[in-house]
Amino acid sequence: QVRLVESGGGLVQPGGSLRLSCATSGSIFSIYVMGWYRQAPGKQRELVASSTTGGNTNVADSVKGRFTISTDIAKNTVYLQMNSLKPEDTAVYYCNIKAFGANYWGQGTQVTVSS
Numbered sequence: 001q002v003r004l005v006e007s008g009g010g011l012v013q014p015g016g017s018l019r020l021s022c023a024t025s026g027s028i029f030s031i032y033v034m035g036w037y038r039q040a041p042g043k044q045r046e047l048v049a050s051s052t053t054g055g056n057t058n059v060a061d062s063v064k065g066r067f068t069i070s071t072d073i074a075k076n077t078v079y080l081q082m083n084s085l086k087p088e089d090t091a092v093y094y095c096n097i098k099a100f101g102a103n104y105w106g107q108g109t110q111v112t113v114s115s
Contacts, residue, residue: 002026002104004095009109012085016113020080022095022106030100034071034078038091038111045094049080063089085113 008020035050049059049069068081090113095106
């Protein structure tokens, strides 16, 4: 059974940094995209950043220049480095892996940006 487990969330002051990690267990075959989404209270889940196994990345305009996605394909692990955090970045962050015939989600990790 495949599981995605996020870690690294927490409370941080505006301007601070956090690094999210998403570890996987179980066998995942034919991965083609690994990424991060977030969902703030009362809002729809939105894409934050994604990376294809071919090395192409897609980053939301709202976090461009502040957030960086990276992956370790050999370990099926994906990271999100978040710098210069703003209160509007507060949300539950979800790891997502898309593979042939499957779409996996983690349980989410809370990120709160507040002074």
